[in-house]
Amino acid sequence: MRIASPVEHCHVLTTLIPSSTTLGSMTRAPKYNIMSVLAYKISKAALNMLTTQYALAYGDEGFTIFAMSPGWLQTDMGTGNADLPVEVGTKAVIEALMGAGKDANRKFINIKVAGWEENDGLNQYDGKVIPW
Numbered sequence: 001m002r003i004a005s006p007v008e009h010c011h012v013l014t015t016l017i018p019s020s021t022t023l024g025s026m027t028r029a030p031k032y033n034i035m036s037v038l039a040y041k042i043s044k045a046a047l048n049m050l051t052t053q054y055a056l057a058y059g060d061e062g063f064t065i066f067a068m069s070p071g072w073l074q075t076d077m078g079t080g081n082a083d084l085p086v087e088v089g090t091k092a093v094i095e096a097l098m099g100a101g102k103d104a105n106r107k108f109i110n111i112k113v114a115g116w117e118e119n120d121g122l123n124q125y126d127g128k129v130i131p132w
Ligand SMILES: NC(=O)c1ccc[n+]([C@@H]2O[C@H](COP(=O)([O-])OP(=O)(O)OC[C@H]3O[C@@H](n4cnc5c(N)ncnc54)[C@H](OP(=O)(O)O)[C@@H]3O)[C@@H](O)[C@H]2O)c1
Pocket: 019, 020, 021, 022, 069, 070, 071, 072, 073, 074, 075, 076, 077, 078, 082
């Protein structure tokens, strides 16, 4: 499948990581059922499929395209109740980006934050692959 995309016009960037969220994981939908942000969940599930289509279309051309969950961050959208300061999340996203090899293509990857790998609450940040 070939899809029109900005990737075709990009000659410098080789890694693309759309900003997804665990709320877009269909596998984890039961876990996040208590959060009634349906439109957001659906839009991120769609973004995950778009990411998959890009990864399939461009993975063999030297691009690495994977979905990234940046964690629940204290942005305007995330609010002050979120798990992590923005600096912690962005640092973790950059580390994941820098550490991603070609095998990251078409995956859905969580950030890794020390002390949060096995958090008891709703969210864990273990650097592992998130099920679609
Ligand atoms: N925060 C979290 O916990 C969290 C978790 C998982 C995923 N994400 C994802 O991470 C991304 C960023 O989230 P955020 O928390 O940083 O959100 P945010 O605090 O609401 O910030 C959104 C940013 O996008 C800009 N923006 C919004 N609509 C735009 C448009 N039509 N054109 C250009 N810029 C636009 C806003 O610009 P203005 O300030 O000028 O309005 C703002 O800088 C989103 O895709 C979100 O779903 C966030």
